[in-house]
Amino acid sequence: MKFNPSRYTEMQYRRCGVSGLKLPAISLGLWHNFGGVDDETVYRKTLHSAFDTGITHFDLANNYGPPPGSAETNFGKILHTDFKSHRDELIISTKAGYTMWEGPYGDWGSKKYLVSSLDQSLKRMKLEYVDIFYHHRPDPETPLEETMATLDLIVRQGKTLYVGISNYRKEEAAKAFKILKKLGTPCVIHQPKYSMFERWVEDGLLDLLEKEGVGCIPFSPLAQGLLTNRYLKGIPKNSRAAKKHGFLQKDQITKERLQQIQGLNALAMERGQSLAQMALAWLLKDPRVTSVLVGASSSAQLMDSVSCLKNSTFSKDELSQIARILNAQQ
């Protein structure tokens, strides 16, 4: 396969915390739209366009599908056919932390679960190693020392190059960073849910990440499609909210939400960009955000999102207009 030769000059690469790793400003997540229920022609094209535009980072997890595991299998298949000679140009991540198989060893954060799950992910993707392995969510029962020691172990075994955590609140994250640092395997990245509509990370987590030199890659930066033009005129048939297996629930699209979306959309249009582009640019204006982890059900959507990089600064007035819209009664 021939890819765009200028892809690495067109994309922005940002350092992940204080690590040696750089990530593209836009990364692609395979949670929805790449599973066994999805159309291979469509997702294959999305992967090609992504790489063609300089997106080097693809984010997976053991359970992405449906069915669980199928996103890794599908990605592995395309990786070994279409991207065969480009493995060293890619940052592939996977995770374990949510329910993957039956019984007491297929969930949460034990050493037994994490080691087995990563071995399964590597088999599905036909890889010897991944670039980043995450603990997907904190486990209230397993000692944090055991979970973090397992992350350290798999780095030493060569099964992942870097480790990260996801969905950890500030206090839990601080403890995890401390343990990992002591073990000699610093955490390079945190993956929290963060968008204009979900701002808990601003309450101390981002400050902690900066202080500890850990990168931040917000997931669902478009609030699963709410922060786009997708729902301006109702719920389209092929949208995430309309799909049985989609995680966006119809009842999340309230009248008040729609008013905010319409207000934001009008401002985006004044700025000469789509709402998706404005929502991503708004996150990327913070240098503590390494990359935004978007989803896409088509190559066209992804290309639209990538164009956020053409206009990523905000005037004071625009920022206060956004704050006013977001603070309006929900």
Ligand SMILES: NC(=O)c1ccc[n+]([C@@H]2O[C@H](COP(=O)([O-])OP(=O)(O)OC[C@H]3O[C@@H](n4cnc5c(N)ncnc54)[C@H](OP(=O)(O)O)[C@@H]3O)[C@@H](O)[C@H]2O)c1
């Ligand atoms: N660590 C975790 O716990 C966790 C949890 C969730 C997600 N993630 C990661 O984050 C990634 C992204 O999450 P997400 O898919 O929820 O992200 P998102 O970017 O907030 O939403 C993606 C959806 O928005 C719509 N969309 C995207 N670009 C658009 C555009 N330019 N114009 C119009 N609509 C557009 C599409 O909806 P339609 O499908 O309706 O077309 C698309 O499926 C996941 O794939 C996964 O890698 C991690």
